[in-house]
Amino acid sequence: xxLLEKLVKILKNKKITLSVAESCTGGFVSYLLTKIPGSSxxxxxxxxxxxxxxxxxxxxxxxxxxxxxxxxxxxxCLLLAKKIRxxxxxxxxxxxxxFAGPKAKKGIKVGTVYISLTxxxxxxxxxxxxxGSRDKIRKTASKLLIKLIYDTAKTIxx
Numbered sequence: 001x002x003l004l005e006k007l008v009k010i011l012k013n014k015k016i017t018l019s020v021a022e023s024c025t026g027g028f029v030s031y032l033l034t035k036i037p038g039s040s041x042x043x044x045x046x047x048x049x050x051x052x053x054x055x056x057x058x059x060x061x062x063x064x065x066x067x068x069x070x071x072x073x074x075x076x077c078l079l080l081a082k083k084i085r086x087x088x089x090x091x092x093x094x095x096x097x098x099f100a101g102p103k104a105k106k107g108i109k110v111g112t113v114y115i116s117l118t119x120x121x122x123x124x125x126x127x128x129x130x131x132g133s134r135d136k137i138r139k140t141a142s143k144l145l146i147k148l149i150y151d152t153a154k155t156i157x158x
Contacts, residue, residue: 004036007150011042014158018149019088020046021059021080021095023071024113028142029096044088049080059083070105072097074125077114081125085118092152093118096145098130100137113141117148119156124148 011018020029020043030046033039049055052066061079069076077097085093098113099105109129116125128144130137 003150004032004146007146007153008033008036008039008042010150010153012038014153014156016042016092016153016156017044017088017090018042018092018094019044019084019090020145021084021093022046022048023050023055023080023096024098024100025096025138025142025145026050028138029094029145032142032146044090047084047087055080058087069108070099072099072105072108072112072114074114074116074127077116078118078123078125081116081118081123091119092149094145094149096141098137098141100141101134111137113137113144115141115145115148117145117152119152124152 022029027048033043052071055061055066055071056063077095080095081093094117096115099110101110104110111130113128114125130140
């Protein structure tokens with residue numbers, strides 16, 4: 001069984017819902033989740049907030065905070081995960097931000113990605129550096145977020 005299938009099954013069995021705020025992945029996490037039959041029971045929605053303006057408009061994150069890091073930071077990623085969870089009223093909120101290239105800004109390396117997850121009163125953020133093409137960075141970041149969700153879901157008591 002594929003990891004995605006296992007993830008959907010475990011979330012369904014535990015009656016846990018999920019939402020995603022995507023930036024550098026451009027909706028790829030949502031695409032992966034919705035490939036699995038029955039995912040509509042657990043996946044309640046996503047926002048692709050690719051621009052700083054959309055992060056500001058939909059999540060009320062001040063543009064001044066976003067501009068400091070071009071929206072790519074541990075703080076912004078965790079904030080997006082918290083806010084998407086509230087927007088969709090889900091058990092788990094997740095987010096992914098980063099620079100997939102061809103260039104990065106503000107002295108951050110291409111391939112720098114943050115993934116985050118919030119559940120109840122806790123949250124975590126992971127920073128990864130992914131080497132490769134723009135497409136490889138986006139796909140790898142998406143798969144890493146799916147893995148984080150799965151690893152967390154396994155530890156949640158029903």
